[in-house]
Amino acid sequence: MRLLGETEALEASVRRRFAAETGSVNAAKRLAELFAEEAPLLATVEVQSRAHALAVELVGLGPIQMLIDDPAVTDVLVNGPGEVWIERNGRLERSGVIADKDLIARSIERLVGPLGLRADRSNPIVDARLPDGTRVAVVLPPLAVDGPVLAIRRHRADPLELSAFAGPAVVQLLESLVREQLNLVVYGPTGAGKTSLLNALVAGIPPNERVVTIEDVAELRLPGEHVVRLEARPGSAEGIGRTDIRDLVRAALRLRPDRIIVGEVRGAEALDMIWALSTGHDGCFSTCHASSAADAMRRLETMALLGAERLPLEAIRAQITAAIDVFVGVARSSSGGRRVTCVHLVGPNTELQSLISADGTVQKISRSRRGWQP
DSSP: OOOSOOHHHHHHHHHHHHHTOOOOSOHHHHHHHHHHHHOTTSOHHHHHHHHHHHHHHHTSOTHHHHHHTOTTEEEEEEOSSEEEEEEETTEEEEEEEEEOHHHHHHHHHHHHGGGTOOOBTTBOEEEEEOTTSOEEEEEOTTTSTTSOEEEEEOOOSSOOOGGGTSOHHHHHHHHHHHHTTOOEEEEESTTSOHHHHHHHHHTTSOTTSOEEEEESSOOOOOOSSSEEEEEOBOOOTTSTTOBOHHHHHHHHTTSOOSEEEESOOOSTHHHHHHHHHTTTOOSOEEEEEOSSHHHHHHHHHHHHHHHOTTSOHHHHHHHHHHHOOEEEEEEEOTTSOEEEEEEEEEOGGGOEEESBOTTSOBOOOEEETTEEEO
C-alpha cells in the first residue's frame, strides 16, 4: 500500500500490474481500481484523473485522444508529422497538437490493429469503421509523400434532423419525397454533409418497412425494426474475401427489401442500383459526389457505363429516367453549416426541373399517368 507521495513509483507500479493483465474491457476503470488499491488515501477525483491520463497514454491515442473526446470536433486530420488539424463546429482549424512519426504510427496501430487489419508497405491504404461507428482512413508512404496520413471522422451521437439543412417549406418537401416513396439521389462535394442528410431522410421511413442499407463503411442508422445493414469488405492483403458494393446490391435484391439505401455510388455499382430502382423498388436513396444535378446525372451515366460497356448511352439514360425521381443538392455554407441548395425533379429524357424557385418558393408534386409532376 502506498501513501499520497511517491508519484513516479505509484504510476510505475500501476503500469506493471496493468501490463500483466489482458482483456480489460474498460482500461480507465481498471486503472482507477489499481490506483485505488496502490494508494487508498488518494481522493476519488485524483484517482479518476490519473487513471484517465494513463489510459489515454497506454491504450488511447495520446494527445490526439483529447481531440477525439471533444464533442464539438467531428474530424481529426493528421497530414504527416506536424500540427494536427480538426473540424470543430463545421470549420477547419489548427488543433495545437503536434504529432511526430512515433505518435502517428502508434495511433494507427491502436486504431486498426484490434479490427484485425494492418497498415504497412504491403497494405498502405486502410479504410475502417471502429465499433462505435467512428471512421478511420489511413494512407502510408510512399503513397503519402509527406508522411503517414490519418483521418478520423467521429460518429455523431445525435444525428442531425432535416431542420438542420433547410427551412420549414423545404423540410416539408423532403418529408413528402420520403413519404411518397420517390427514389432520390443526394449529391454534393466532399464534406458537404451528404451522409448526414441521408441519415436525416431515412429517419422518416415508416418503422414497419423492411430496409436494406449498403455501404463501404456502415454509417447510417435507421430506427425501424426491419433494418438489414450490409457493409463491403476490402479483403485481405492477399486480395482474398473481397466483397464490393455491386455484390451487396445484388444480394440485397434477394432479401425482400421494401427500400434499398446505397450509401454512396462511386463506380460500376451504379448500374446495379439503377436496375434495382427501375424494377419496382420505390423509395430508395443514394448519394454521389457532384457539383450540380446535371453533373450528378452525367456521373451516374458514366459510372453505369463502367458496368455495362456494351450498353448504349441512350439505354442508360432511359434506365436513369425510370429509376431516379429526384436529385437533392447539399453544400457547406460559409458559416460551416450544411444546407440543401436545390431539389430537382427528373423528367422525360433526363430533363431536370427545379422544385425550389429563385425566390425560395417550393413547388408541390403529385403523381399522374406521366409520372411525378410539379
